[in-house]
Amino acid sequence: MLPTPRSFSHIGLSVPDLDAAVKFYTEVLGFYTIMAPTEVVxxxxxxxxxxxxxxxxxxxxxxxxxLATADRIGIELFEFDGHQAPEDNMAFRQHGMFHFAIQDPNLEALLERIVAAGGKQRMPVRKYFPDGKPYRMVYVEDPFGIVFELYSHSYELTYSAGAYA
Known part of the structure; x- marks a missing residue:
């Protein structure tokens, strides 16, 4: 018997400047602050x-x-003493996490906000089904070099129709 799918709770991100990261993730991506920056020793x-x-x-x-997203997924931001940025922020050949994804039906407008706030567009906006459904995606970076992806539609809608067929 297969296990029941679990809910996703949160993701932890290491950032060089916690206050700037809270500002970016709340003001640009619209996440809610559920616990303000706090020092732990x-x-x-x-x-x-x-x-x-x-x-x-x-x-x-x-x-x-x-922080929390509209669908109650937590974003835990850490600022560590001695923080070091990775040499390669897209080490996709190394096992482990290399991106997360955010969904917004107006992907292009959010992309503009990210770039205007100091983020980076890593590729052109791509359509999964250029002659059919309007599913779009693009990889970006926040101002600290953390790579993430923007989707115009839900993960289930994007892949359930055989996106690569």
């Missing part, structure tokens, strides 16, 4: 011990904020 508090469990000893301090 390495100590014996519950959250301090939990972070040590996750990051190991000597993580020192971090700042964190929690």
């Amino acid at each position: 390495e100590d014996d508090s519950d959250i301090g011990r939990m972070c040590t469990d996750v990051f190991g000893p000597d993580w020192k301090r971090l700042r964190i904020a929690h």
Whole structure:
């Protein structure tokens, strides 16, 4: 028996400037702030011990904020001491996550807002079915180099019709 599909809860993103990231993700993408930027330090508090469990000893301090999308998916933003940007922000040949996706029916307008706010368009807007359905997508970066994708329609609609056939 196959397991029941699970709900997606949240994604954690490491950013170099938490305040700027909160501003971008709320003002450009329209996410809600559910917990304002907060400092967490390495100590014996519950959250301090939990972070040590996750990051190991000597993580020192971090700042964190929690945002949410319209469909209640969490966006957890972290600013770590000693943050380093990756040399390759699209290391698609390495296992692990290399992008997430945001859906907006007016993909082009959101793309303009992202670029105007210091983000980057990585490719032309593409149509999955150029002679039929209006499904569009484009890869972008936020102002910090985090790669994500914009979809005009839901994931299910885009792929259920055999997008690559």
